[in-house]
Amino acid sequence: MGDFTSALGMLYWTIMIMVTITSVLGNGFIVFVNGDLWFQNRKMVLCDILLSALSTSRCLSQFVVLMNNGLQFVFSENHLNSYRHNVLFLVWFFSEIVSIWCNTWLNVFYCVKVTNFLSRPFLWVKTRINVLTLKLLGMSIVVSLIFSLPSAISYYDQKKWCNRTGRQTLNASQSKVCKDINTVFLLPQLCVFTINFIMNITASILLLISLWRHTRNLRNSGIGVKDLNTRGHVNVIKSLICYVFFYLLYYAGMIIYANHVTKLSEIAIIISDTLSSLFSLSHSIILILTNPKLRNWCAYMLNFRWRAS
Template sequence: MLEFSEGMFLVLLVILFILGNLGNGFLGLVIGSSWFKSKKISLYDFIITNLAISRIVLLWIIFVDGFLMLFSYETRHSRTVTIIIDITWTFTSQLSVWLATCLGVLYCLKIVNFSHPTFLWLKWRVSRVVVWILLGALLLSCASTISLINEFKIYNVLSGIGTTGNETEHFKEKQSEYDLLHVLGNLWHLPPFVVSLVSLFLLLLSLGRHRWKMQQNGISSRDQSTKAHKRAIIILISFLLVLMLFLVSFIIFSLSRFLPDAKLAVMVGEVITMLYPTLHSFILILGNHKLKQTLVAMLPCEFGCLKPGSKEHVSP
């Protein structure tokens, strides 16, 4: 029989799992159908598609992990299951964060206007720059996964010592080393966070300069460039907020061993973790006019009906 906290955790886990799969599945299906019809795909669509796929995988990993924690705690903490979950969780979470960061960089290079030669060079070669960032993101995601090898080695040592029931000074040292590596593993999320902050700063600076020029020329600031700036800024701020929640969940996981109720702390952490891939998918949908229009057209008429556009092509 599940306790109240476990029952609430299961309900939230299922709700977020369903919503996250619906949101990311919608992104993948709409862009995939557009790709199939036009026989070509833009860089934006490519990033969104892979982002949706990586987050669906991440949602399944979190759901399976939470399910095992409730109904098969011993299986969850077996060596094989722990290694599989940690590897897939680390790789997909890192990749999804970097893909969202690349999306922010793409918004920035497409929208921001600066006359500096370096920025103009980057803007003229935006596709090449973002592709190189994507390749770097893939390498960093692999590197963060490979870095788990040391954790697994120490985990095996701790498991071997734990079975003897002899918690010596060596055991405590290894436990401290394992906890330190676990905390330092969170630093892999710092580079994409910094890159997103820089992209947001450039967008804000560009918007301020653009509005100032429009006011100097006596022109209304309600033009397409201003709208594009504001939409990109809202999306980036929303991403940074949900990413901060994502980082908070990893801090909770790292500190759970030191809390009175470690299992409850892990359950809270997993719910917060699921908010990231779920909320951001709907932020992307609502931040894109054509995606939002397609979503509204699919809803029942009680919520409002819109005639779908002639040919869907999703772009920033």
């Protein structure tokens, strides 16, 4: 998005800067709180490890997107074929892989911990989820990166050829040689996003079903709607529905991103980047509001600042 002087460009940059800064503050707050608790206790529970890794990778991803767009504004089209762009893309790609897998396994972790389905495979996983989660997270990231290696090798081989020829040949058999790095990595990105989408939606639906059943049982047992347990479950259901809504928007943004890569649409860039940043922001807010430690810290800091002012 290089045309900053246009009305569309100014709107894009205004939205991106506001959303990115707020998202970094939200995710940075999660990292700060968990880091402070780790420093005090010298240990961190699995949930906090996943939250910290997720928030750190999201902060890095947001910084890279903003930096890349800024460099594209300064250097225009020359930036897209530069070494800077390639390095930033690889850093973004790695941080995005880490963040989406952390997000997925965090969602699966919550689902397995909270839900109660009477089946042997599920009960087996439930008793071992604490041990399995980090191993599965590490394996998922490693496998995703290994799956992306052919694309990386293909791109840099093509890059060498393009540097030697200095131009793109018109020969039909060689017309795909000088590809943009976004195009080359499109297939592994879509595969990882799709796998995570299926896992996330499945875990969210199972969690919603379990919470809804439990809430219904509480109401049928004669406990009023104003009961704290019932209200707590209802609030979690609302938060989960919000998460699913923004996650669907995020996945839609990834599809639009794929369309941008193939058709180079300026509108697609705006929508894709905005939806991605919006999901990072909204999810960090949901995590803070639904996590007692983070919520209490946030309330304490806001109250402290309000009194200080």
